[in-house]
Amino acid sequence: MIAAIIHHLRRRRWQRAEAMPAELRTADLVLSECPIRTRYPLPLCGQPDQVYQALNGDLIVVDSKTRRVPCVYLHDIVQLSVYRVILRHGGFPPVAGRPVRPYGYVRCQWGGAVRYLPARLLSESLILAFALRYLEARLPRPRSGS
Template sequence: MGPELFLVFLAMAVMTTVIDLVSRRVFGKSVHWAVREGLPRDVMLGQLVMSETPIRTRQPVALHGTPDQVFLNRKGCLVPIDTKLRGKARATHADRMQLSVYATILRHTRAEPVADYGYVRTVTPGHRVRYIKVWLLSERRVIAQQHTVQSKEYA
């Protein structure tokens, strides 16, 4: 490698460091965290509107829960996220139901529309984080499931 090529690489390294430092001051550390975290692009470009905030509704049925996060995505829709500690990065039917319950509550308590998907944020051994997109169940299925659970409780 000649001295000219070395100087080019050195200049690129210095510019990268300067850009990183400036962006941290301008955009804050949250942008860097979101990139390292692997936050999905649609919510990374949006806004966090809830973090571990209890939510509830009585309509169309009594439901309650505490989503880990709810983002307002760049299209203006609410996206629920729930974190799970797992041996493997996977989403279950119970995760899908839980996110669907949150979505149903949000539809009845917030003015913003709710996306038809959410994310299960899995943390696996070694603190590896992965976001798994989950298509939510319809409100009708959530209500039917709640009626089934209530009928078993009173049986």
């Protein structure tokens, strides 16, 4: 019992130091640096830093970055959006079928500070279009000529 109380107090202190958003402080960490993948609608894979399950069951993706200044780049949004597509299509069986929020967080670490920056995620159709374009670019080009 005492060990559980100590663990709880340490977790709360860490959450305050991290300045975590309230919805993440009350959520359960369900995935941490674990590979995820799906074959449908396209073969996609990734390894999110964290995935939390909110009180209502929704999943929230988080990716940590070390930066000179706290900011969210387009490639961060694409990366989190790919994780969302994978998770929506059963990319990690323990949380398969759970809805994934249309936003995630980039956990920016700079200097000695940490800040969670919200990031609105891209639509699944846009991510699939990017993935198809990427796959097509990797295909060998037909040789022309005589």
